[in-house]
Amino acid sequence: xxxxxxxxxxxxxxxxxxxxxxxxxxxxxxxxxxxxxxxxxxxxxxxxxxxxxxxxxxxxxxxxxxxxxxxxxxxxxxxxxxxx
Amino acid sequence: xxxxxxxxxxxxxxxxxxxxxxxxxxxxxxxxxxxxxxxxxxxxxxxxxxxxxxxxxxxxxxxxxxxxxxxxxxxxxxxxxxxxxxxxxxxxxxxxxxxxxxxxxxxxxxxxxxxxxxxxxxxxxxxxxxxxxxxxxxxxxxxxxxxxxxxxxxxxxxxxxxxxxxxxxxxxxxxxxxxxxxxxxxxxxxxxxxxxxxxxxxxxxxxxxxxxxxxxxxxxxxxxxxxxxxxxxxxxxxxxxxxxxxxxxxxxxxxxxxxxxxxxxxxxxxxxxxxxxxxxxxxxxxxxxxxxxxxxxxxxxxxxxxxxxxxxxxxxxxxxxxxxxxxxxxxxxxxxxxxxxxxxxxxxxxxxxxxxxxxxxxxxxxxxxxxxxxxxxxxxxxxxxxxxxxxxxxxxxxxxxxxxxxxxxxxxxxxxxxxxxxx
Numbered sequence: 001x002x003x004x005x006x007x008x009x010x011x012x013x014x015x016x017x018x019x020x021x022x023x024x025x026x027x028x029x030x031x032x033x034x035x036x037x038x039x040x041x042x043x044x045x046x047x048x049x050x051x052x053x054x055x056x057x058x059x060x061x062x063x064x065x066x067x068x069x070x071x072x073x074x075x076x077x078x079x080x081x082x083x084x
Numbered sequence: 085x086x087x088x089x090x091x092x093x094x095x096x097x098x099x100x101x102x103x104x105x106x107x108x109x110x111x112x113x114x115x116x117x118x119x120x121x122x123x124x125x126x127x128x129x130x131x132x133x134x135x136x137x138x139x140x141x142x143x144x145x146x147x148x149x150x151x152x153x154x155x156x157x158x159x160x161x162x163x164x165x166x167x168x169x170x171x172x173x174x175x176x177x178x179x180x181x182x183x184x185x186x187x188x189x190x191x192x193x194x195x196x197x198x199x200x201x202x203x204x205x206x207x208x209x210x211x212x213x214x215x216x217x218x219x220x221x222x223x224x225x226x227x228x229x230x231x232x233x234x235x236x237x238x239x240x241x242x243x244x245x246x247x248x249x250x251x252x253x254x255x256x257x258x259x260x261x262x263x264x265x266x267x268x269x270x271x272x273x274x275x276x277x278x279x280x281x282x283x284x285x286x287x288x289x290x291x292x293x294x295x296x297x298x299x300x301x302x303x304x305x306x307x308x309x310x311x312x313x314x315x316x317x318x319x320x321x322x323x324x325x326x327x328x329x330x331x332x333x334x335x336x337x338x339x340x341x342x343x344x345x346x347x348x349x350x351x352x353x354x355x356x357x358x359x360x361x362x363x364x365x366x367x368x369x370x371x372x373x374x375x376x377x378x379x380x381x382x383x384x385x386x387x388x389x390x391x392x393x394x395x396x397x398x399x400x401x402x403x404x405x406x407x408x409x410x411x412x413x414x415x416x417x418x419x420x421x422x423x424x425x426x427x428x429x430x431x432x433x434x435x436x437x438x439x440x441x442x443x444x445x446x447x448x449x450x451x452x453x454x455x456x457x458x459x460x461x462x463x464x465x466x467x468x469x470x471x472x473x474x475x476x477x478x479x480x481x482x483x484x485x486x487x488x489x490x491x492x493x494x495x496x497x498x499x500x501x502x503x504x505x506x507x
Contacts, residue, residue: 019351019352020351020352020353021350021352022351023354024351024352024353035352038348038352038437039313039314039317040348041352043390043393046390047390056390058311059312059313059314061311062311062313063311063312064307064312066312067312
């Protein structure tokens with residue numbers, strides 16, 4: 001069982017390090033789209049999750065609701081990873 | 085103060101394309117942004133804003149120099165200042181401006197043309213050298229010129245913040261990219277070549293505008309086929325199907341089509357570094373059998389993008405561009421021509437997403453309409469740039485008259501529009 005909080009922590013670290021500019025404050029509640037997150041950023045996140053958990057989450061699972069912020073993205077990822 | 089600044093790898097590639105286009109008699113690798121304003125603006129105010137930025141960033145009047153190893157050469161005080169010109173609206177003016185090359189050797193890296201139509205409004209046409217900046221930078225730069233409330237960019241050399249790699253690391257990455265291209269070449273991609281050698285060496289464009297309802301429909305279709313965030317892949321897949329159909333209509337179908345997908349290298353949430361290209365290309369290939377339905381084209385494209393990222397081909401593209409700087413210009417141009425002769429790129433595709441919200445006003449006037457115009461090299465001779473302004477989708481389709489007729493480009497654009505609405 002993978003906890004959503006564990007994914008959230010890893011995602012936050014990855015996004016701060018690899019995706020967003022240093023001046024962007026990234027928290028679990030940060031609005032991803034408003035902060036410049038784009039389709040290539042999503043592919044990078046999916047790739048990061050694949051490298052971390054050995055499973056490629058189909059893009060179809062990532063709905064608009066899932067992309068609201070880091071927390072909702074982590075919750076979606078945990079649901080899909082635990083259901084595989 | 086005279087001096088020199090480096091071009092990054094991507095700038096260098098863009099300069100190479102500029103040479104290639106000019107060598108064939110076209111205007112060069114310059115692109116345009118057109119703003120339709122609701123009121124006339126004062127040219128003097130515009131000149132003052134430009135002077136402020138040019139004095140702060142001398143690179144804005146630099147010239148590409150250095151015969152063997154190109155660099156930006158920063159001029160002394162006698163350098164040509166960027167132009168602001170004023171025109172009366174007349175038939176054919178827009179096309180004339182589109183085909184007028186920038187005089188980069190004299191430091192003309194951008195130009196503003198103010199066109200006064202009837203009714204007191206004004207159109208602003210901003211022409212910019214792709215060697216200096218990319219499309220996202222160009223949007224931000226226009227906003228900087230036109231709005232005093234936008235913070236000025238940092239006065240630092242325009243270098244990437246990406247981690248530097250050793251020559252050995254770059255070489256290993258570049259090999260991956262070359263291996264991928266070798267695989268693509270096995271499927272014999274071919275563009276149409278110059279079909280009308282006697283045609284004038286000009287580029288033409290047309291803009292497809294989508295209403296808010298149509299934009300929502302295109303977005304919904306993209307979500308259905310590609311997930312919540314796959315709009316760009318949907319656009320690219322639709323464009324490649326229409327390209328294949330265009331090739332079939334002109335009697336030159338290709339055994340495969342190579343699509344370079346641009347990837348922004350800027351950290352999200354930042355516009356800097358501003359005065360250098362921060363884009364690399366992720367190469368993908370589509371076979372005619374994959375271009376029968378939009379769903380099939382998307383299904384062929386998506387795994388290629390994921391695999392390319394998995395294989396580190398973004399970094400490989402950066403490495404190739406970086407390594408190209410180490411080549412003297414003449415051998416590099418020879419390599420570039422070899423690549424173009426191999427018809428590696430079948431289509432120029434850009435997707436810059438939403439136009440910066442800063443461009444709702446310019447020099448005090450409201451921006452009623454916004455248009456991006458890209459540039460294409462003699463091969464493949466056609467391309468499209470996708471963007472949205474005030475939430476409405478726009479597509480500018482541009483083509484070279486030596487390769488496609490205006491009617492053919494129009495049929496491509498209309499087909500693309502129909503496919504996005506009804507995939």
